[in-house]
Amino acid sequence: MSDFGDDDSTGQVEVEDPQPVEKFVPCHPFGDPSADFILRSNDDVEFKVHRTILAMASPVFRDMLMLAHDPADVPVLTLTEDHTVLDWILRACYPTSTPDLKDLDFIYKVVQIADKYQMDFVMDNLTTPLQKFLESDPLRVFAIAYRFKNTTLASSAARQTLRIPANEIIQADIPEFRSLPVFALQRLLLYRKQCTDAAVALTSNHAWITDLTPCWWKNHPVHDAKTARCETCTVITKTILNQHIYETYHPRQWFVDRMAEVGQLLSKCPIGSSIAWKRIPKSALECSICGPSAANDLVAFSKVLAAKVDEVVGEVGIDHYLSLTTINGHELSDIPG
Numbered sequence: 001m002s003d004f005g006d007d008d009s010t011g012q013v014e015v016e017d018p019q020p021v022e023k024f025v026p027c028h029p030f031g032d033p034s035a036d037f038i039l040r041s042n043d044d045v046e047f048k049v050h051r052t053i054l055a056m057a058s059p060v061f062r063d064m065l066m067l068a069h070d071p072a073d074v075p076v077l078t079l080t081e082d083h084t085v086l087d088w089i090l091r092a093c094y095p096t097s098t099p100d101l102k103d104l105d106f107i108y109k110v111v112q113i114a115d116k117y118q119m120d121f122v123m124d125n126l127t128t129p130l131q132k133f134l135e136s137d138p139l140r141v142f143a144i145a146y147r148f149k150n151t152t153l154a155s156s157a158a159r160q161t162l163r164i165p166a167n168e169i170i171q172a173d174i175p176e177f178r179s180l181p182v183f184a185l186q187r188l189l190l191y192r193k194q195c196t197d198a199a200v201a202l203t204s205n206h207a208w209i210t211d212l213t214p215c216w217w218k219n220h221p222v223h224d225a226k227t228a229r230c231e232t233c234t235v236i237t238k239t240i241l242n243q244h245i246y247e248t249y250h251p252r253q254w255f256v257d258r259m260a261e262v263g264q265l266l267s268k269c270p271i272g273s274s275i276a277w278k279r280i281p282k283s284a285l286e287c288s289i290c291g292p293s294a295a296n297d298l299v300a301f302s303k304v305l306a307a308k309v310d311e312v313v314g315e316v317g318i319d320h321y322l323s324l325t326t327i328n329g330h331e332l333s334d335i336p337g
């Protein structure tokens with residue numbers, strides 16, 4: 001048997017009639033008898049609307065409705081949008097509740113139409129739904145927020161993008177970025193570089209460390225590395241400017257090496273949670289001074305370092321990079337679409 005129907009003796013195939021698709025009928029308020037205009041979606045769904053309400057919601061609608069000269073009692077205007085997104089955007093114009101927005105693709109459709117019809121108030125309605133996607137899709141949320149100059153949301157999204165490795169950001173194919181000027185991504189990367197520099201600096205400059213009890217600092221302060229007794233560890237000398245006083249410490253080489261590895265992790269994702277201390281250096285475990293407490297000391301220190309990373313990254317001023325009205329001192333009249 002054919003997938004397309006029974007084959008008769010003539011060799012012709014009888015195709016079954018497709019099942020009729022139930023046509024979507026918009027519910028209240030788009031069947032109101034007092035409506036004086038009909039907007040038809042590109043998939044042939046009609047919304048009975050009121051000119052006054054649409055004219056107040058959108059200057060583009062206002063002009064379109066004024067220009068429409070349909071001799072019918074209730075003129076009809078066919079739009080290029082499908083009924084799903086048209087239903088949401090028109091509902092937003094009326095004093096009725098709008099359905100929850102649970103899909104970022106759909107939100108982006110709404111955003112594009114709100115932009116097309118110059119319905120700025122819709123973007124305000126989208127801030128809360130977009131916040132739900134900050135963790136899962138920070139790049140897309142950033143692009144949308146940047147596009148519509150929502151600095152607060154763009155800032156929150158930019159901070160969330162720090163969890164994404166830098167190389168993945170460069171390679172990401174984000175549809176919302178296609179309509180952004182190139183300096184939007186440039187600014188995001190400049191902000192990220194500042195965050196990365198601040199985080200990585202903590203791993204090479206140890207002046208911020210106040211607790212010198214962990215095993216890798218033992219026998220400090222001493223001014224002769226040779227007196228820092230460690231049976232097998234290499235001890236190095238490090239000078240730290242601590243509250244305007246230069247102090248000399250002798251961290252173990254394995255700790256300095258481990259910090260350099262953490263610096264590599266932070267250069268990819270400058271956030272505290274990217275720090276992992278699961279691997280304890282072999283030389284530390286073999287040392288009778290460091291070995292007994294190396295694991296516990298490292299785990300405890302990692303929490304302190306992670307908090308410090310988030311602190312210094314949080315201090316990086318993001319608004320400077322996300323100033324949505326100027327770049328290099330030049331006013332932007334608008335972001336090209």
Ligand SMILES: [Zn+2]
Nearest residue numbers: 230233287290
């Ligand atoms: Zn040691």
